[in-house]
Amino acid sequence: MTAEIAASTTIGIAILMLTVWAISVVIKDASIVDIVWGPGFVLVAWVAFVQGNDGRSLLVAVLTTIWGLRLGAYLAWRNLGKGEDFRYQAMRRKYGERFGWISLVVVFGLQGLLMWIVSPPAQAAAGQPFTALDGVGIALWTVGLFFETVGDIQLASFKADPANQGRVLDTGLWAFTRHPNYFGDFCVWWGIFLIAAAGGAWWTVIGPLVMTALLVRYSGAGLLEKTIARRRPEYDDYVRRTNAFFPGPPR
DSSP, X not given: OOHHHHHHHXXXXXXXXXXXXXXXXXXXXXXXXXXXXXXXXXXXXHHHHHHXXXXXXXXXXXXXXXXXXXXXXXXXXXXXXXXXXXXHHHHHHHHGGGHHHHHIIIIIIHHHHHHHHHOHHHHHOOXXXXXXXXXXXXXXXXXXXXXXXXXXXHHHHHHHSGGGTTOOOOSGGGGTOSOHHHHHHHHHHHHHHHHHHHTXXXXXXXXXXXXXXXXXXXXXXXXXXXXXXXXXXXXXXXXXXXXXXXXXXXX
């Protein structure tokens, strides 16, 4: 990753987050930050491709686009018109009139920073002929997209049935892992890293490592696990039967 690419992606992320923050202030809904998480990586990947302009950077840009636009479209379909997420509502009550400016830093600024830290594999994928490691990366990315997409479809279908209110989805991919969508994200970013590493950018491992920490402990599965048992009485039994993150046979 050259200094020019790093500077360009930093500027791109800053403009994106400032724009989305301004919209959130007008519509009084900070939840839209979640929708731009995936598309933000798409922006980063194409900025890097324009400056790198080779086969590997194009491959990563295409894979990132498929993943990022799917995720953004799904979250837009799921969240828009449903009101602000409870996390941001709590922050809004806590900070009152100061929330707008505070959200610029602790919501939009922080997410932009994390986006830049996670995205080095998409910024530095360039150079050298394709190898078998690229094939492994594409295969892992494909597994991840499958888990994310199918898991989201299964969950949306489950929630659409009023009879499932308060119940726990434990069929399909959800019988093998309690978080197939987050596991899918994990595979996608480790797959993109392998493609970058095949071009010599092994140091970009920081990206999938940070993404893994976010998914497992801080903002993905870990955060959800803290509250979901209180909302779904069957969840404790589901925990005893089903792997937390990595898929495995039901017990």
